[in-house]
Amino acid sequence: MGGRESELVLLDENGIRCDGRKIDEPRKIMIRAGGLKNADGSAYIEFGDNKILVGVFGPRDVHPKHMSNTDTGILRVRYHMEPFSVTERKNPAPSRREIEISKVIKEALEPAVMLEKFPRTAVDVFIEVLQADGGTRCAALSAASVALADAGIPMRDMVAACAAGKVADTIILDVNNEEDQAGQADMPIGYMPNLKKITLLQLDGVLTPEEYKKCVETGINGCKIVYDLQKKALQEKYFGSGGDQ
């Protein structure tokens, strides 16, 4: 192969992926609730090499006033990547991609939050990606939901998110950066585990109907793993170690 770096093996014959994981194994996930003093609610997530900080404000007055809705509160989400979050400096101005992700995350959280209780107010969610390594939207969505719960915004359920995908003709859980670049499909899923409802589903790539079903199933299993960690993070902050009483 001469001077070119050897081709990346996404999945070897033993079913081990390029970063040593099994096909149904997520990356290492750590979630912490709270941490920001000045925000009403906050959360920090490490999802593999992704590092994301989320702050939530509200419910509070809407500015500009014309955005307010007399029937319900509004949710505003800003997803932003730090200039140093990727290898090549990223322009800090909101890009097309960031605006899109802000919108999808907002729409994925909306079914969960009960903003109709606070008409004429806004809840602001600020997501800062400190370090990105593929799958930031899922990690950001999971952290945003913890931060909203921490802020005491009433919610029907938590939203947990995890991606599934296809590399080397195999359905895998939690697509990382390399697999995203070289893989065949990437499907981020947002899921409300108690209500058993999907709030986010995107698909980049081509899947057969059977693969599609398997992919959704795999993704939902990932969401359940994330949900357990979200739960643990909130319990740790509010109830100490024990969940007894």
Place this chain on the structure above:
Amino acid sequence: MENKRKYVIPGDVITSGPYRPEQNVVLDGNKIISTTIGISEIYDDSVKVIPLTGKYIPKINDLVIGKVISHSSLSWELDINSCYVGFLPAQDVFGRDFSAHADDLTSKLKSGDLVAARIANFDRTRDPLLTISDRDLGKIDSGDLVEISPSKVPRLIDKRGTMIQTIEMATNAAITIGQNGWVVVSCDNPEGLLKAKKAIQMVDERAHIANLTDQVIEMLESKGEM
């Protein structure tokens, strides 16, 4: 019934069956789901969750402490530590013969003043209407403002006001608790003032601890010996 009280987070199923959903719960089919982080309580026929976090949401008849932000020619606007601003009409302060020409609103309340008020009216269509025409309400002339989390106010009052009475008796302070998490403490004795403030902050920080009352008493007494 096993475990009447439980720690819950949003989405947790508290119970299922013929219960009436009260605060911070929703009914989904026959399941009762928590909508906030808190402690769930099941009574004979109803279920509720006592929240451990969240902003103050005005409720009619609540006593709140407000801070004057500004005024128009007919009313004051008060910050009541909520997502809505409190609205105090001038007639309430000046009486029925209030005249927008003759009376100057700043003569009674200036911006920055603290006011103890009651929520006279509030619904989802308009901002909370305040009133001070009641005993013990009105401008607060002296005292220190302590801010605690609104969700800890019930713990500070405790069952029939035992906690707050304990603090008041031990320090000789007069304490006014607003349901919005703002507490005004006034005391002639500076040491008592400090102790009362410390006790209130202690309740805010350790609201979930079981023997909190004993700890507060211990703190109040230990300092007294010094």
